[in-house]
Amino acid sequence: ISRIEYIHSKNFIHRDVKPDNFLMGLGKKGNLVYIIDFGLAKKYRDARTHQHIPYRENKNLTGTARYASINTHLGIEQSRRDDLESLGYVLMYFNLGSLPWQGLKAATKRQKYERISEKKMSTPIEVLCKGYPSEFATYLNFCRSLRFDDKPDYSYLRQLFRNLFHRQGFSYDYVFDWNMLKFGASRAAEDAERERREREERLRHTRNPAVRGLPSTASGRLRGTQDVAPPTPLTPTSHAANTSPRPVSGMERERKVSMRLHRGAPVNISSSDLTGRQDTSRMSTSQNSIPFEHHGK
Numbered sequence: 001i002s003r004i005e006y007i008h009s010k011n012f013i014h015r016d017v018k019p020d021n022f023l024m025g026l027g028k029k030g031n032l033v034y035i036i037d038f039g040l041a042k043k044y045r046d047a048r049t050h051q052h053i054p055y056r057e058n059k060n061l062t063g064t065a066r067y068a069s070i071n072t073h074l075g076i077e078q079s080r081r082d083d084l085e086s087l088g089y090v091l092m093y094f095n096l097g098s099l100p101w102q103g104l105k106a107a108t109k110r111q112k113y114e115r116i117s118e119k120k121m122s123t124p125i126e127v128l129c130k131g132y133p134s135e136f137a138t139y140l141n142f143c144r145s146l147r148f149d150d151k152p153d154y155s156y157l158r159q160l161f162r163n164l165f166h167r168q169g170f171s172y173d174y175v176f177d178w179n180m181l182k183f184g185a186s187r188a189a190e191d192a193e194r195e196r197r198e199r200e201e202r203l204r205h206t207r208n209p210a211v212r213g214l215p216s217t218a219s220g221r222l223r224g225t226q227d228v229a230p231p232t233p234l235t236p237t238s239h240a241a242n243t244s245p246r247p248v249s250g251m252e253r254e255r256k257v258s259m260r261l262h263r264g265a266p267v268n269i270s271s272s273d274l275t276g277r278q279d280t281s282r283m284s285t286s287q288n289s290i291p292f293e294h295h296g297k
Contacts, residue, residue: 001161003035004087005154008080011047015040015078016063017086019093024178031174031195044079052149053077065116066099070144073117081146084157088140095132133168135160 007014014021016037025032040062045052056077061068063078069085072078093099101119106112125144129137139157146152174192 001084001087001154001158003033004083005152007035007041008044008083008152011043011045011050012038012041013044013078013080014038014083015042017083017090018064018067019090022090024176028195030176030179030191042078052079055148061113065113066102067093068116070117070121073113073120077148079148080152081143081148081150084146084152085140085143088136088143091136091139092128092132095136100128133164135164 004014004017014035016039021035021037023034023036024030025034043053054077057075059075059077061072061075063072063086065073067086067089069078069082071085072082089099100123101116104112104115104119106115125137125140129140139160142157143152174195179191
């Protein structure tokens with residue numbers, strides 16, 4: 001939800017939300033979820049005025065039919081609501097293993113899309129989500145209730161699943177099933193403990209008055225915490241050649257503290273992911289991916 005919110009905050013919609021386009025990081029970035037493939041992304045509002053694109057009909061289906069929103073099937077121009085509805089189908093696909101409109105046969109692609117659309121519209125959300133926590137049905141009902149140019153309440157949707165997460169007795173231990181299968185429970189627990197300590201250290205840095213007011217990373221803004229950004233290089237001055245000490249002001253001392261904290265801080269990829277000017281050396285999964293620290297569903 002937060003990755004999609006971030007894309008929307010940069011005035012784009014993804015238009016192809018599906019399981020294939022979410023990847024987990026490797027190694028120390030194993031707790032980061034990346035969203036990739038912006039080949040179908042579209043600007044939905046003006047960056048300066050925030051003027052929304054106009055409502056249109058009779059549009060061809062863009063994206064993947066299995067996860068497409070009902071309005072997309074109906075030929076309506078996509079907007080923020082459609083990305084989130086597609087994510088709801090992704091979550092239910094993870095729960096169920098398949099969706100009711102999978103495996104339908106038809107003579108042509110158009111006829112297949114029509115059959116998928118009919119099955120999707122005729123399957124009540126409560127039936128689709130039967131046997132699973134009510135939050136999944138609540139999520140999908142909320143997404144379908146949004147109007148074309150509505151701004152979704154991302155915080156509300158996140159909180160639905162956070163509350164469910166805690167109610168089910170889970171904790172943010174960073175131990176994922178796939179890591180346990182690959183490395184064994186002991187190694188996964190060790191990696192998770194290291195990640196927990198590193199995260200606590202980052203949080204301790206962000207609470208330090210010396211680093212307040214510094215720009216946060218994209219993922220930090222969405223998590224409600226601040227991962228400290230890399231330092232701005234210092235410009236060499238003639239003082240470097242002066243071996244005699246000189247008085248250090250309080251402001252300079254604070255800056256030095258900030259610089260030391262910066263050097264120990266992690267670096268996350270910024271909004272340049274959408275512009276193609278990103279530093280690819282920091283991207284472990286895809287050239288067009290945006291990282292996010294993953295906390296449960």
